[in-house]
Amino acid sequence: MKSPLLSLVVALAAGSAAAAGTPAGTPISNIATASFIDPNDGTTPKTSQSNIVTTTVLPKPGFDVNFSGTTVDGNTPVAPVTGATSGAGYYPADYMKKDVVPTTAGTNVDTKYTLVNTGNNINPVSLVADVSGKTATGIALTGPALPTVEYYLDLNGNGVIEPGDTQLTGPVSIPVDDPLTPGDEGKVTIIQRIKIPTLAPKGSEYFVSPQGTGQQYITATSTTDPAYVEPSTDLQYTYIKIANPSVDIVPPADTDPSTPTITPPVPGTVPGTGGPVTDPNTYVPPANPPGGPATTPGTIVAIDPATGDQTAYPPADTNPAPDVVTFVSQVTNNGTIPDAVVLIPPTGLPPGTIVTLLDGNGNPITPDANGNFPLGVIAPGGSVPFRVIVTYPDPDGGTTPIPSIPVIIGVDSGNDPDLTPNTSGTFTVNPPNVIFGDTNGSTATPTNFPNETVVPGTPTGTGTAQTDSSAVFPMSIVNTGAYPESYTIAGSVTIKVINPNTGVISDQVISVMYYLADVNGNPTGPALTTTSVVAPGVQLKLVAVINVPINAASTNANGVNTPLLISQALAGTFSGIARSDNNDTLTISVVNSGPSGIEIAKTQTSANSNALPGNDIQYQIVAKNNFNAQVRGFFLTEQGGVVGTGTNTGTTSNMFTYSTYKSVAASTNFAGNLLVRFNSAAWQPLAAATAPATVTRVDVGVDNNAGTPDGAITAADTMPSTGVITVNFTTTIK
Numbered sequence: 001m002k003s004p005l006l007s008l009v010v011a012l013a014a015g016s017a018a019a020a021g022t023p024a025g026t027p028i029s030n031i032a033t034a035s036f037i038d039p040n041d042g043t044t045p046k047t048s049q050s051n052i053v054t055t056t057v058l059p060k061p062g063f064d065v066n067f068s069g070t071t072v073d074g075n076t077p078v079a080p081v082t083g084a085t086s087g088a089g090y091y092p093a094d095y096m097k098k099d100v101v102p103t104t105a106g107t108n109v110d111t112k113y114t115l116v117n118t119g120n121n122i123n124p125v126s127l128v129a130d131v132s133g134k135t136a137t138g139i140a141l142t143g144p145a146l147p148t149v150e151y152y153l154d155l156n157g158n159g160v161i162e163p164g165d166t167q168l169t170g171p172v173s174i175p176v177d178d179p180l181t182p183g184d185e186g187k188v189t190i191i192q193r194i195k196i197p198t199l200a201p202k203g204s205e206y207f208v209s210p211q212g213t214g215q216q217y218i219t220a221t222s223t224t225d226p227a228y229v230e231p232s233t234d235l236q237y238t239y240i241k242i243a244n245p246s247v248d249i250v251p252p253a254d255t256d257p258s259t260p261t262i263t264p265p266v267p268g269t270v271p272g273t274g275g276p277v278t279d280p281n282t283y284v285p286p287a288n289p290p291g292g293p294a295t296t297p298g299t300i301v302a303i304d305p306a307t308g309d310q311t312a313y314p315p316a317d318t319n320p321a322p323d324v325v326t327f328v329s330q331v332t333n334n335g336t337i338p339d340a341v342v343l344i345p346p347t348g349l350p351p352g353t354i355v356t357l358l359d360g361n362g363n364p365i366t367p368d369a370n371g372n373f374p375l376g377v378i379a380p381g382g383s384v385p386f387r388v389i390v391t392y393p394d395p396d397g398g399t400t401p402i403p404s405i406p407v408i409i410g411v412d413s414g415n416d417p418d419l420t421p422n423t424s425g426t427f428t429v430n431p432p433n434v435i436f437g438d439t440n441g442s443t444a445t446p447t448n449f450p451n452e453t454v455v456p457g458t459p460t461g462t463g464t465a466q467t468d469s470s471a472v473f474p475m476s477i478v479n480t481g482a483y484p485e486s487y488t489i490a491g492s493v494t495i496k497v498i499n500p501n502t503g504v505i506s507d508q509v510i511s512v513m514y515y516l517a518d519v520n521g522n523p524t525g526p527a528l529t530t531t532s533v534v535a536p537g538v539q540l541k542l543v544a545v546i547n548v549p550i551n552a553a554s555t556n557a558n559g560v561n562t563p564l565l566i567s568q569a570l571a572g573t574f575s576g577i578a579r580s581d582n583n584d585t586l587t588i589s590v591v592n593s594g595p596s597g598i599e600i601a602k603t604q605t606s607a608n609s610n611a612l613p614g615n616d617i618q619y620q621i622v623a624k625n626n627f628n629a630q631v632r633g634f635f636l637t638e639q640g641g642v643v644g645t646g647t648n649t650g651t652t653s654n655m656f657t658y659s660t661y662k663s664v665a666a667s668t669n670f671a672g673n674l675l676v677r678f679n680s681a682a683w684q685p686l687a688a689a690t691a692p693a694t695v696t697r698v699d700v701g702v703d704n705n706a707g708t709p710d711g712a713i714t715a716a717d718t719m720p721s722t723g724v725i726t727v728n729f730t731t732t733i734k
Contacts, residue, residue, distance in 0.1 A: 469548050
């Protein structure tokens with residue numbers, strides 16, 4: 001029988017002419033690897049392995065019985081043909097036995113044959129002899145006129161039956177050739193012993209061939225015949241011709257020239273916390289005198305009904321010009337006679353504070369020789385209004401506490417000889433002011449710029465540890481103004497988030513949450529948007545917390561970190577005073593959302609169900625960037641000899657030991673040109689690549705080079721977060 005895999009095996013396993021490929025049961029293991037630059041520092045080369053995929057080679061049995069010493073296979077039981085090199089009439093020299101003389105003691109004709117395992121599993125083969133013969137005149141021989149045949153194992157392969165060479169009485173198990181060795185272990189040598197009948201007719205011819213029965217893979221039906229019999233067209237006959245002795249009485253030398261010499265004919269020879277908020281707006285403003293001017297818009301003035309003293313609570317403004325508060329009051333003559341009353345201006349005012357006294361209509365009052373301001377004669381029981389205008393430096397933006405500004409205006413009666421005030425009124429201005437910033441002992445420092453690092457996907461936290469997904473900033477509000485106030489607080493940071501399904505990166509605004517700080521500086525109570533009332537000179541300690549979502553993109557790009565600025569703002573609920581702290585920053589660590597930063601899933605397709613020598617193994621490798629950052633210099637590799645790590649520990653890939661490269665194709669979900677490289681040589685466009693005759697390594701990458709592909713995979717080529725590359729890789733089992 002002629003093996004259908006013989007030509008394939010010759011091509012793939014030189015030195016094993018009879019081998020049918022990789023032995024059945026051989027595991028073909030494949031581990032794909034990814035190479036890339038660590039996105040944490042942008043410089044360190046890293047690798048990642050796929051899961052190991054193992055294909056177990058299936059049996060593809062086959063066998064053949066050959067003449068030993070020649071690769072010519074098969075002849076037919078016909079007489080030798082002079083010059084024949086194969087087929088009908090062809091017999092190797094050692095298989096053409098002429099002039100065999102039968103004897104009464106028994107004549108044996110021994111010829112050597114080789115049982116060849118052309119499959120990839122141990123094959124038990126049984127032998128029978130195909131025997132035929134005919135007389136010198138062409139009459140078919142039968143029965144005892146035909147020789148009997150025995151088969152022996154030829155242990156040393158010398159073709160001679162020796163002690164230890166046992167006669168075969170059952171199947172011969174032909175071992176499997178090891179394609180990794182130069183020799184051929186898939187052979188068994190036997191000796192065919194033809195026992196010539198004692199009464200073999202003179203000149204008769206015998207044709208004897210071993211005929212094997214064993215396992216054979218049938219290509220046409222893709223099935224295995226467990227008892228396949230070699231066809232008659234695939235037998236290798238030994239030819240025997242029995243001697244035809246001729247004895248005659250020959251006269252002496254011809255002495256008669258007239259008698260011709262007769263010369264007889266000579267036969268020719270054939271050659272695979274905070275409390276309730278108190279709103280300062282609950283202060284009740286005084287009513288303006290009938291017909292009198294309005295006070296400064298937005299200012300609340302409280303009047304003490306017992307003393308007539310007034311206290312102003314001005315709001316903040318957004319300009320740096322001095323602030324002004326106007327008080328409206330009046331002097332009443334409680335005497336029984338008219339009185340010429342004067343106002344005595346204040347002394348000892350804070351630097352920059354100016355007090356202007358006007359009449360009730362807001363007109364200037366001309367001071368007298370003593371520098372006092374006459375209001376004129378007031379009839380008994382009568383009253384005269386006046387205004388006190390207090391102008392003081394704008395405190396907004398400063399960090400120095402601002403005290404109350406008391407303005408004392410004396411009132412002197414003209415009905416006594418002295419200039420000592422008979423009474424006085426106090427007009428107090430309480431300016432607002434506040435400091436908002438990072439806690440710095442007993443104060444707040446807006447100019448500090450702490451950075452907090454978070455790790456997306458980890459639990460949230462309340463401390464300043466850099467190992468959770470919460471950024472925590474100790475913050476403080478210090479009321480440096482002159483009246484109590486509550487404040488609204490708000491903050492936010494804009495981060496990049498990655499859609500886990502599409503890979504699209506978009507902006508997401510994350511709000512800052514504010515909590516009261518306990519004695520240890522930890523958040524306590526519910527989140528606040530408005531604080532409790534903070535008394536002048538009091539520090540309110542808070543904790544600002546930012547919880548980063550699991551799909552946050554890293555601020556680190558190729559080893560360069562660009563922290564995100566956090567916007568924080570405060571506003572007085574009454575004064576409207578505004579403060580901000582916009583220099584704290586947030587760093588988002590590089591993390592991965594999967595089993596590994598670069599996750600490689602390798603599978604085999606359904607086409608691998610028939611893993612026979614000569615058939616293809618089709619692999620699909622899907623590599624995904626699970627980092628929340630892009631990676632550079634990425635490419636996938638298929639090669640043999642990869643030593644497994646992690647869950648692959650203890651294994652080594654042998655794909656190119658037992659299979660050969662056939663094809664590669666790829667696709668991605670991000671922009672770039674697909675390239676392939678064979679045996680670490682030059683990169684080629686994948687669609688038009690030419691593979692060398694022998695392939696031991698295949699690399700596939702995406703060339704985008706910041707939008708300008710350059711035909712090679714370098715550190716300038718990037719794979720975005722959630723980027724996926726799918727490679728379909730095919731090899732053929734040897």
